[in-house]
Amino acid sequence: MFSLEGRTALLTGGAGGLGRAMAAAFAEQGASVAVSDLRPGASTEIAGELAERYPAQAFAGVSMDVTDEASVTAGVAEATKAVGSPDIAVLAAGIGELQPIATMSFQQWRHMLAVHLDGTFLGIRHTVNPMIERGWGRVICFSSVASLQGVARQAHYAAGKGGVDALVRSFSREVAADGVTVNAIAPGYIESPLNELAPPGRIEALTESVPAGRFGYPSEIGALAAYLASDEAAYLTGQIISPNGGFKYCHHLGD
Ligand SMILES: NC(=O)c1ccc[n+]([C@@H]2O[C@H](COP(=O)([O-])OP(=O)(O)OC[C@H]3O[C@@H](n4cnc5c(N)ncnc54)[C@H](O)[C@@H]3O)[C@@H](O)[C@H]2O)c1
Incomplete structure (x- = not known):
């Protein structure tokens, strides 16, 4: 079950903590993978490591800024040429x-929405048509518990993720009859560089708020993504799935 043999995956943010784990999980299941990121050196390094480990599959590192349509167009074309x-x-x-919103600049607001909401739209817009033509496709977006539960001082982030949730629910219905599924993973707190900028004490407070008693592992997100990408998940679409160790946002986090 869950084989991805003969499939090709493109990841945005692929050099991140979760991207790297998902690229590894897809490769393990037999897929060819294009790892795209704003940081091309890191994505090329990841692709190189996977190519060494899985010589029968194709891998590429691609430079892509998801807030810039020309960059997304060029990145998807480069990925397609390299791995299919x-x-x-x-x-x-x-x-x-x-x-906090009280001190947030319009530029901060716009950039947050650009990366999460525009970036998700552009990624979908520039990959979905060939999926529809082939009658098979998987779109996996990224939401967060910040959207599902609300987090103070992350209203811009949560708003972007809430937009992703609504996009997933509606768009999934447009392509459900074309063999294309569209879902979002809405993680709780997962060990990754994204959380490394947290102020002192926050990680400890967050960990105490997780009934499972720990942050999630990136490999756990990789396994879920591999399942969502598989043939076996064909009937699962329009869903926001939250691996979060039972996390429920608490006020005592200092927010
Ligand atoms: N790690 C968590 O705890 C967590 C929780 C909830 C949601 N998420 C979501 O999961 C996704 C992956 O998170 P992660 O933990 O791997 O984060 P990360 O910071 O490790 O990786 C994010 C990657 O996105 C890239 N990136 C940033 N701006 C970009 C742009 N404009 N164009 C292209 N790439 C860009 C970065 O270079 C980085 O490699 C994100 O959407 C994040 O919001 C993560």
């Missing part, structure tokens, strides 16, 4: 920031 047209699009590019 994506059957699976994973839209995981993201940034984090703690900022």
Whole structure:
């Protein structure tokens, strides 16, 4: 079960903590993978490591800024040339920031929405048509518990993720009859560089708020993404799935 042999995946934000784990999980299941990121050196390094480990599959590192349509167009074209047209699009590019609305600049607001909401739209828009033509496709977006539960000082981040949730629910219905599924993973707190900028004490407070008693592992997100990308998940669409160790946002986090 869950084989991805013969499939091609394109990841945005692929050099991040979760992107790297998902690229590894897809490769393990037999897929060819294009790892795209704003940081091309890191994505090329990841692709190189996977190519060494899985010589029968194709891998490429691609430079892509998901807030810029020309960059997304060029990145998808480069990925397609290197590894083939994506059957699976994973839209995981993201940034984090703690900022109260009372002191947030319009530029901060716009950039957060650009990375998460525009970036998800552009990633979908530039990969989905060949999936529809082939009658098979998987779109995996990234939401967050910030959207599902609300987090103070992350209203811009949560708003972007809430937009992703609504996009997933509606768009999934447009392509459900074309063999294309569209879902979002809405993680709780997962060990990744995204959380490394947290102020002192926050990680400890967050960990105490997770009934499972720990942050999630990136490999756990990789396994879920591999399942969502598989043939076996064909009937699962329009869903926001939250691996979060039972986390429920608490006030005592200092927010
Ligand atoms: N790690 C968590 O705890 C967590 C929780 C909830 C949601 N998420 C979401 O999961 C996704 C992946 O998160 P992560 O933990 O891997 O974060 P990360 O910071 O490790 O990786 C994010 C990647 O996105 C890239 N990126 C940033 N801006 C970009 C842009 N404009 N164009 C292209 N790439 C860009 C970064 O270079 C980085 O490699 C994000 O959407 C994040 O919001 C993560």
